[in-house]
Amino acid sequence: MSTPDSVDVGTTPTESAPSQPKNAHKELASEVARRRTFAVISHPDAGKSTLTEALALHARVISEAGAIHGKAGRRSTVSDWMEMEKARGISVSSTALQFNYQVDPTVDDTNVINLVDTPGHADFSEDTYRVLTAVDAAVMLIDAAKGLEPQTLKLFQVCRQFGIPVITVINKWDRPGQSPLELLDEIEQRIGLTPTPLYWPVGIAGDFRGLLDVRAGNYIRFTRTAGGATIAPEELLDADAALAREGSEWETALEESELLVSSGQAHDQELFLAGQTSPVIFGSAMLNFGVRQILDTLVALAPAPGAREDNKGGTREVTDPFSAVVFKVQAGMDTAHRDRLAFMRVVSGVFERGMVVTHAQTGKPFTTKYALTVFGRERSTVENAYPGDVVGLVNATALAPGHTLFTDKKVEYPPIPSFAPEHFAALRVDSADKYKKFRRAVEQMDSEGVVQVLRNDIRGDASPVLAAVGPMQFEVVTARMKTEFGVDARLEPLGYSVARRTDAESATELGRQRGVEVFTRTDGALLALVSDKWRLQYLEKEMPELTLEPLVAAGE
Numbered sequence: 001m002s003t004p005d006s007v008d009v010g011t012t013p014t015e016s017a018p019s020q021p022k023n024a025h026k027e028l029a030s031e032v033a034r035r036r037t038f039a040v041i042s043h044p045d046a047g048k049s050t051l052t053e054a055l056a057l058h059a060r061v062i063s064e065a066g067a068i069h070g071k072a073g074r075r076s077t078v079s080d081w082m083e084m085e086k087a088r089g090i091s092v093s094s095t096a097l098q099f100n101y102q103v104d105p106t107v108d109d110t111n112v113i114n115l116v117d118t119p120g121h122a123d124f125s126e127d128t129y130r131v132l133t134a135v136d137a138a139v140m141l142i143d144a145a146k147g148l149e150p151q152t153l154k155l156f157q158v159c160r161q162f163g164i165p166v167i168t169v170i171n172k173w174d175r176p177g178q179s180p181l182e183l184l185d186e187i188e189q190r191i192g193l194t195p196t197p198l199y200w201p202v203g204i205a206g207d208f209r210g211l212l213d214v215r216a217g218n219y220i221r222f223t224r225t226a227g228g229a230t231i232a233p234e235e236l237l238d239a240d241a242a243l244a245r246e247g248s249e250w251e252t253a254l255e256e257s258e259l260l261v262s263s264g265q266a267h268d269q270e271l272f273l274a275g276q277t278s279p280v281i282f283g284s285a286m287l288n289f290g291v292r293q294i295l296d297t298l299v300a301l302a303p304a305p306g307a308r309e310d311n312k313g314g315t316r317e318v319t320d321p322f323s324a325v326v327f328k329v330q331a332g333m334d335t336a337h338r339d340r341l342a343f344m345r346v347v348s349g350v351f352e353r354g355m356v357v358t359h360a361q362t363g364k365p366f367t368t369k370y371a372l373t374v375f376g377r378e379r380s381t382v383e384n385a386y387p388g389d390v391v392g393l394v395n396a397t398a399l400a401p402g403h404t405l406f407t408d409k410k411v412e413y414p415p416i417p418s419f420a421p422e423h424f425a426a427l428r429v430d431s432a433d434k435y436k437k438f439r440r441a442v443e444q445m446d447s448e449g450v451v452q453v454l455r456n457d458i459r460g461d462a463s464p465v466l467a468a469v470g471p472m473q474f475e476v477v478t479a480r481m482k483t484e485f486g487v488d489a490r491l492e493p494l495g496y497s498v499a500r501r502t503d504a505e506s507a508t509e510l511g512r513q514r515g516v517e518v519f520t521r522t523d524g525a526l527l528a529l530v531s532d533k534w535r536l537q538y539l540e541k542e543m544p545e546l547t548l549e550p551l552v553a554a555g556e
Contacts, residue, residue: 025319028350028386032318035388036302037114037345039131041156042141043149047171051141051285051294052097052117057231058291059099059113064229065288095374096343096390103296111299114388127328129552130401130449132158133416134327134345134390137302139294140168140278144177144205147186156191158552159275166278167297168195174284177205181256184265184280194277196267199293200257201282202242203249208284210235210246211293212253214261218242219250222289232288273303305388308347311414318387321408322349322357326399327416329448331484340448341374342396344405347413351385360404360412370394401449418521420551421452421467421499424529425474425491428463434487435462441485445477446522454519454527465519466491467499467527496529498536500548509546513539 042048053065097115116135118128132138138159142148159166170183177183184195202219203209210221219242221235242250260266271277279297283290307315308325316323328343353371358364371382372392385391393399402415429438442464446453451474452467459465468474474491481487496517502510507518507526515531516539528548530536540548 028319031112031386032388033304034110035112035114035305035386036137036298037116037135037305037388037390038137038139038298038302039116039118039128039135040139040141041118041128041132041152041159041166043143043146043151046141046143046146046149046152047285048118048141051139051169051171051291052115054285054288054291055113055115055295056097056099057288058295059101061097061099096392098373098389101295101299103299112388113295113298114390116390127449128155129158129419130327130416132162132164134325134343135164136305136388137298138164138166139298140166142168142170142183142187144170144172144183144282145175147178147183148190153191156193163275165273165275165301165303166193167294167302168193168278168280169290169294170201170280170282171285173201173205173208173282174287174289175206179204180282181260184260187278193275194265194271195260195280196265196272196277197257197260197280198267198297199281199283199290200253202246202253207249208282208287208289209249211282211290212242212250212257214257215267219246220293221245222287224287228284228287230288231291234292267301269301272301305347305386308413310411312412314411316348316411318348320348321406322351322355323347323404323406323411323413324351324357324391325413326396326403326405327401329396329399329401331444331448331480340395340397340444341372341392342399342403343374343390343392344399346385346387346389346391348387349407351382351389351391353381353383355407357405357407358410359398360406360410361400362398364398366396366398366405368393400447415523417552418449418452418523418525419469421469422497423468423471423474424454424494424496424499425466426459426463426494427466427477427489427491429487429489431488437485437487438481438489441481441487441489444484445480450480451477453522454529456517456519465494465529467521467529494529495531497532498530499551500528500530500536501551502526502528502549503547506546506548509543510539510548 040048040051056062057065095117099113100110101113102110116131118131140152140156180201187193187195197214199211200214201208202212210219212219217239219237221237223233225232237245267279268277272279279301281290281293281297305318307317309315324344324346326342326344331340354369356365356367359366372379372394373382374392382391404412429435442453445451454465454467455461466474466477478489478491481489503526510516510528511518515535517529519527521527
């Protein structure tokens with residue numbers, strides 16, 4: 001059954017919410033303290049989808065792992081939903097999974113984990129960038145054989161910009177790879193992050209036997225399961241038993257870890273939260289080795305949701321009245337409903353389904369009757385949510401990434417900057433009778449942030465220019481335009497590879513230059529598209545008075 005649109009209501013929200021009793025304030029603080037909200041950042045094929053599923057398996061959200069989709073006939077991972085994802089074995093969407101997790105099942109102390117899933121393909125790094133505005137920590141997943149790769153480096157820089165603490169996971173230790181000391185040295189040398197090992201591998205890459213718990217000195221020995229489909233049994237041994245079992249492999253692990261600790265690479269919580277160090281865990285998501293240790297580390301070390309700065313320099317505390325930031329808008333997630341979901345991260349207060357909030361960008365009231373959690377194709381209604389939680393609002397047509405919702409005292413959070421696009425194409429439709437649908441489709445893709453839409457007077461509205469981080473984003477646009485709007489659009493690649501922000505004073509002169517074209521983005525920003533970096537260097541050298549500012553995550 002289709003759900004009705006969320007609509008603006010004709011009443012004005014109350015200016016001030018009734019004061020909450022002290023016990024309600026205490027309950028809210030308690031709910032916040034037990035939450036951990038994080039994302040996984042990685043280069044394609046580092047194992048992010050497999051790790052996502054392994055985490056869900058260890059939290060008992062699923063009973064059996066299907067591993068990577070589209071390979072050897074295996075099932076899709078629980079987080080992927082788009083047909084393109086299934087066909088190519090990649091992730092291009094982002095959704096959120098919430099689950100309860102107990103570090104010690106014998107103790108009644110349950111944490112709430114919010115795993116905000118991210119696209120697994122480099123072409124969709126802008127979507128990942130938006131996701132990173134909604135999390136409090138990140139797991140940096142590194143392939144043991146390949147080390148730090150370009151997409152990982154790019155996303156780490158975003159984490160550094162946002163002040164997001166990073167936990168490092170060296171994945172695929174069940175396969176041949178580099179030595180552990182080489183990998184840690186690369187992290188420190190290339191990104192200036194001091195790695196502090198918490199769980200050190202026993203056995204070289206390709207001969208993964210278990211983990212040395214660096215702080216406790218114990219040995220966690222794993223046993224493989226068929227295809228890694230179920231949780232790997234663990235056996236806990238003390239140092240003497242580990243030496244008797246593993247011999248020289250245990251001695252090597254102990255010596256290497258002690259060398260690092262003696263050189264100052266021991267965990268320090270303040271330095272970790274300050275973004276100077278990163279706890280390190282070795283594992284194999286495919287075999288489910290080390291996955292529990294990742295969850296335990298997140299609970300123990302990752303920060304709980306905290307106050308957020310607004311666009312006026314003030315802060316909204318987590319116990320203040322409700323507020324949230326929209327970080328993702330997605331249509332087409334359910335072809336039966338043909339709906340549009342706006343994913344918001346709760347920043348402060350308690351969200352209650354059906355509450356009337358204010359949309360900061362328009363000042364209009366907004367009803368939240370249809371609120372869901374979404375992971376893959378699974379949906380469930382949300383009655384309440386707390387800071388750190390992610391909620392999908394159905395048919396929130398007025399909302400876009402970066403928008404703020406609030407109750408009580410007005411707050412508006414800073415907008416989410418756009419990534420620097422590197423690919424550009426003019427979009428056209430040949431059939432005149434499809435033009436109205438064509439315009440609606442372009443507006444839809446633009447509002448979701450699938451691509452950036454650029455226009456100028458010369459090209460006109462009939463041929464907008466699409467700007468994207470990667471060319472596969474264009475494929476998503478044309479595929480969705482055909483599926484959701486019945487429009488066969490064609491793309492004409494343009495000979496530009498660099499975008500820079502400019503201003504009205506510089507636009508006229510830039511427009512006269514060979515290999516340059518100036519456009520207006522939907523948000524009003526003026527962008528100068530330049531043919532290549534050498535042309536850009538010439539302009540910067542010969543015309544230094546012109547404004548040519550790099551965008552976020554611009555390439556060299």
